[in-house]
Amino acid sequence: MLDTNLQTQLKSYLERLTRPVHITAQVDDGEKSQEMLEMLNEITALSNVIGLEVRRDADARRPSFSLNSPGEEISLTFAGLPMGHEFTSLVLALLQVGGHPSKAAPEVIEQVKNLEGDYVFETYFSLSCQNCPDVVQALNLAAVLNPNIKHVAIDGALFQDEVESRQIMSVPTVFLNGQVFDQGRMNLEQIVAKLDTNAGKRDAEKINAKSPFDVLVVGGGPAGAAAAVYAARKGIRTGVAAERFGGQVLDTMAIENFISVTETEGPKMAAALEQHVRHYDVDVMNLQRAEALVPAGDDGLVQVKLANGAVLKSRTVVLSTGARWRQMNVPGENEYRNKGVAYCPHCDGPLFKGKRVAVIGGGNSGVEAAIDLAGIVSHVTLVEFDDKLRADEVLQRKLRSLGNVCVLTSAQTTEVLGDGQKVTGLVYKDRAGGDSHRVELEGIFVQIGLLPNTEWLKGVVDLSPRGEILIDDRGQTNVPGVFAAGDATTVPYKQIIIAMGQGATAALGAFDYLIRSTAPKTTGAVAEAA
Template sequence: MLEADLKAQLKAYLERALRPIHIIASVDGGAKSRELLSLLDDLKEASAKITVDTTGDDARKPSFALTSPGTDIDVRFAGLPMGHEFTSLVLALLQVGGHPSKAAKDTIEQVVALEGDFLFETYYSLSCQNCPDVVQALNLAAVLNPRIRHVAIDGALFQDEVEAREIMSVPTVFLNGAKFDQGRMTLEQIVARLDTGAAKRDAAKIAAKKPFDVLVVGGGPAGAAAAIYAARKGIRTGVASERFGGQVLDTMAIENFISVKETEGPKMAVALEQHVREYDVDIMDLQRATQLVPAGDDGLVEIRLENGASLKSRTVVLSTGARWRQLGVPGEDQYRNKGVAYCPHCDGPLFKGKRVAVIGGGNSGVEAAIDLAGIVAHVTLVEFDHQLRADEVLQRKVRSLSNVRIVTGAQTTEVTGDGAKVNGLVYKDRAGGDSHRVELEGVFVQIGLLPNTEWLKGVVELSPRGEIIIDDRGQTSVPGVFAAGDATTVPYKQIVIAMGQGASAALSAFDHLIRTPAPVLEEAEAA
């Protein structure tokens, strides 16, 4: 099943396994089961430590469990973990085989100390770039703690379960039979949900930190670049981010980052964090900033966090990025993850054979319509403007597809549903004023970005669009506070531009530091 070069890579990886790996497969006579058996033969061939038993009795077929003799490890895959999930399979094999994880020591200790019995079920799609993070996090948890079990389920292969559990977005995680959460999650986020005292302990650690020279708020490309450039100056640098990687984590394909022909967002996010960690940078992840207090007599800017702690710094670089813009119409919030989606790559496979709409006629919207047309029965592409705004090459492609209907000059006014899931979309003809209803099962919103700057209103000067107003040095309206990336007024929201801005903002912050007298700190605070 696997190509020769991939087999060779797999063999090299599995040489790191330290103990036997026993795979128990549950199969039937179907084509997918035959594919699974072929995959398992390749795994067995790649390592002498792997044995395979095909007499499993799991109700989900095809599926397989990864175990190791003498342990209580129970990591399962229902379906064929190929595509984005092949990496999850390789990591699971290594970890079940005793290869140590690179997770932070304190996180591992938290997982090991969790009390209770946990059965996690994660529904994923093979095209979802967000799903592997969740699958890999829960697989590792199941390896570390014998009272945690995890099964990763290919939603496209087990459609009956998807329908019964009303899953319309991936990744979706169930814990002990009840819905736990949806969307990308890290191991740290999952543990924080299970360990109720973690947030309080984390806040206490943060509150005890001494002031920084440069504090970066946000961990996307702009924030990563700012942190590296600041740290290279030998000054005390910190990064407080809600999720390191930012919106890059939600980006499928990246083909315009100079010198890198092609990559995927999650891979770039990992590379960004690894690069930052090469320097003496204090990374504080899972931290949401809620307030900025300009420097007072002590010369320190304060950033207050959602968990009640606060950080102080002589300078701050704001790189909070942006998020998907919402329609703001009735039904959108009610049916979010119940038919309303924002990631066609992630959730598209769940709508196989169904009728969907894509809202937005820019590049993102038209690309989404093209991608979905190969999966779903029909796509209605709805654009507010009187013409599509995507590149001409994309417009030609989408117009050539027989199962795509394009509606321009249309204002979406409502997403309708039956109380449990989406069943339609209402739009108004902007020219004539008539309303039209389209019966469908899914709505994919692709109408641009909204800067994450609400928490700065009234303190930092913002544009009418909510973007942080900066000059050519990245300086904001608040002395000592700089900004970079998609949250600012700089046009062309691109990764390469955000990185350049982050570097520029950090250099400007350093220039500010060397021209400003250092504050005299209290002895206890400086300790």
């Protein structure tokens, strides 16, 4: 199961264990159980403090295995084989159960330890999902830290009966005490914030007590990270308020066009962005959603009001709130979101194995999604509004070579159909003839571009008809002291590398504004740096 190189790496990690780890495996006579046992035997052979017990309890999920340590109360289980993106989750679980400390923030760890009540979490994941490991790892750590928290991570592709009976059509999906808790990417801070109802109030009090910044970056994607680094390197007081650090990069599977990096994955790049920002003296405020921007008054300070009621003040602001997936805005779409309507083929594709699906959109993203899904599902119908596909020709040739893909052009999706629980089909209009047609299917993957996250700026900052922030060549908006960068702006070509360059431009523009400004300084660093 594990190649020599992987075993060597894993062995070096397991040397960090400070207490024994006991693995209890639940198996049957199936092939997957044998694969799981092979993997577990290879792991136990790498460390003399790891033991393995094999059981065949009929009432247990099989194949599955639990991790514990003698004398500890830890309930942490993997149902299935945590390979692919989830192998890191397994390694971290072994380390943490074995006493190796987590890198989570001390205040978050303390929050988890202090949670009262009984929590039984079940997380359904797919091995191809890049969003799932964050959730699995967060809840695994919570189970290690607090004996009142139990967690089972379940491979949805392997336990299809459960997926069907619980009507799971999107991963990660998390159940708490038998009820849906949440869906989509979450980190430990977000999970704790949902469980600890007073966390938001405490955060707001801390934020309100902060001194004004010289540069406040709103958004933590590539543009925001670059702006923060460039501002911090000037020696000025810099803050970042981000709804989720990493932004849309977190939802990106493979990145192969970032110059000097041949290939990487979105979550890995997002982690590197945050690590680089935290290398400097930057006040990072994660899980903070901006709701209003107030231009500077007599005090020369721009205000950013947050969803939790807190207010941040700064001499300059860089807006880098990015963009989100565009919706079709047709009847049934919102009703069946995560019930057959999906936006991430890499994450949710395995849940539709052997089923019929549609992909909406004929650009590169749509055609790539159709190609990927064709290897998993029984049939793909690609629906394109235009009279021809817009994807690169190399992708179109690959698409045309697939026998289980049907392409509809000049087709406008007008409705998502369902039975009240899940998607059953869609309706599209032939734009050439005007006739409506119905397609029977179980899943719809929407890939039709992006919308800028700028609704909260309307009436304050000048926006284009498409809602993008209007900026000049220095990143300056129409509001004095307010700059912008990245996918939320009118800058063409929404690419990571371009967003980073624009973030640097906006930060330098803000610094140039500061050294020419007569407004009261928040620190003496500006004059010194100038």
